[in-house]
Amino acid sequence: MTIWNLNLRHLRAALEVMRRGSISAAAQAVALTQPAVTQGLARLERELGRPLFDRRADGMEMTEAAHLLLPRLEAALGHIASPRVTMAQVRALILVGSAGSLAEAGQAGGLSQPTLHRAVKDLSLALRRKMTERRGRGIALTEAGHRTLRAFRLARAELMAALTELQALDGVEVGRVAIGAMPLSRARLLPGAIAAFHRAHPDITVTIVEGSHAELIEPLRDGDLDLLIGALRLDHPPVDVDQRALFGDRPAIFARPDHPILAQTDPWARLGDYPWVVPSTGTPLRAQWETMFRAAGLPVPVVPIECGSALTVRELIRNGDFLTLLSPDQFVVELQAGVVAQLGPAPGDLHRTIGITTRAGWRPTPVQADFIAALVAIANSMGKVIS
Incomplete structure (x- = not known):
């Protein structure tokens, strides 16, 4: 009914x-x-x-x-x-x-x-x-x-x-799970959880809406989404949501395999010499990127291209001298295929906390609770769980 x-x-x-x-x-x-x-x-x-x-x-x-x-x-x-x-x-x-x-x-x-x-x-x-x-x-x-x-x-x-x-x-079993997927969740965490959940609950509809935190937080507040998955807002958490940490993430710098910076004896000193493609101002990763330059004692350069799509970023760095700062989880396949190269961990103590955001006081249905359990299980299998 x-x-x-x-x-x-x-x-x-x-x-x-x-x-x-x-x-x-x-x-x-x-x-x-x-x-x-x-x-x-x-x-x-x-x-x-x-x-x-x-x-x-x-x-x-x-x-x-x-x-x-x-x-x-x-x-x-x-x-x-x-x-x-x-x-x-x-x-x-x-x-x-x-x-x-x-x-x-x-x-x-x-x-x-x-x-x-x-x-x-x-x-x-x-x-x-x-x-x-x-x-x-x-x-x-x-x-x-x-x-x-x-x-x-x-x-x-x-x-x-x-x-x-x-x-x-x-x-x-009826119902749905409506998920707001921020960029980092789409590479390993979310696909693994959905596959495991679907095996256990084949009749439940899973709806995925991709976007940034700014794009997804209002649908969550409206009840159109059940949960968000991605980087948590820990510095200034919204008062009307609950956040649950799943694992920590350390971003790394990526470029094309034959990028000139890879031949430098001190690549960290040359970070400001090349164009960057990073997410927009106000996102945790953009803040981490700015922190990286300050930790290296370098001026924060102007960003010519702001983008949070790993697919678009990949094509940009493959076809130019662009550098980017992303989670290694987002470029697993590209690294294995030799399409991109990793310079190494970014300078400074850069890290993000990845987890689940829900409305304050939200009570999941049994199947929604099972989906969250699947997310936790995949996070455990990734070996980076925050206890």
């Missing part, structure tokens, strides 16, 4: 029954009659295909399904944060926020433009804040709309995880 079939009022009532142990107390908490709560629970259980409570004379006892559902409901309804919001309004704002226009949103969701417009308008009235505004011939989210959109996306992620965990009770 899909989360859009669920009724938020029924979910709120079920949550209060879980918390309070009785229908009468829950009915008072959600301002509904006891028959309305009873009917809502019955419909919710039919939609989920399982009982959530054992009805007893002394109250309502939660089933295993209810125990799984409880923390997900608390998180989802906490993000939505208003009993006046309906599931149709949640869906409408997500569609409009993702598509950028009513026409595209309607096409993506199979809904008419008037239906979407009315749902978003009703949401604005319910929350007493304007969600959208006219921009030319289209519409755009207001600042309040963007904040609400993020909250609704996070609520969606919690409810989707809830359905996944409930189906797992029947021995059915």
Whole structure:
């Protein structure tokens, strides 16, 4: 089933029954009659295909399904944060926020433009804040709309995880793992983990989105990605994420095999004589590159080409006098093939910490936890694990 079939009022009532142990107390908490709560629970259980409570004379006892559902409901309804919001309004704002226009949103969701417009308008009235505004011939989210959109996306992620965990009770594996892959993870760590995970969970979809930390952190915060893999931000860690170290990495300098610097008796003194291709300012590796020059007592040169793609960097250094600073893990195949040459460890104590970044308080589903275990296992096999 899909989360859009669920009724938020029924979910709120079920949550209060879980918390309070009785229908009468829950009915008072959600301002509904006891028959309305009873009917809502019955419909919710039919939609989920399982009982959530054992009805007893002394109250309502939660089933295993209810125990799984409880923390997900608390998180989802906490993000939505208003009993006046309906599931149709949640869906409408997500569609409009993702598509950028009513026409595209309607096409993506199979809904008419008037239906979407009315749902978003009703949401604005319910929350007493304007969600959208006219921009030319289209519409755009207001600042309040963007904040609400993020909250609704996070609520969606919690409810989707809830359905996944409930189906797992029947021995059915469904769901996905959505990964934000930063450059270093793509060479060995991520492919190895995905291969091992797929052997154990062939029916689970793994979605990989490549990009820099700056490009991936907002989709993570929105709940569109489950985790990021790559260099951690340890100097100035974001306050709304958790970071888990996997292994340490020492960057090295690379050039083409016949590069003139390889013939120098003191190549470190000539580092500033050749053009460099390195990632953009603000990335950990760029900071490491600048530190390298300062450690060697050399002025930091101007960078003619900024690039974080190992594939592009490889072709640039093969076809010119460019130098680069990268992890040896990113050029394993190229080194074995003799396509590039390594000058050696970079001057200074250069190192990065590679690991996993997740939203603060994120609770993985069982299959997502298994994927993280696969990442840890591959990191262990690489022999560079940080304990």
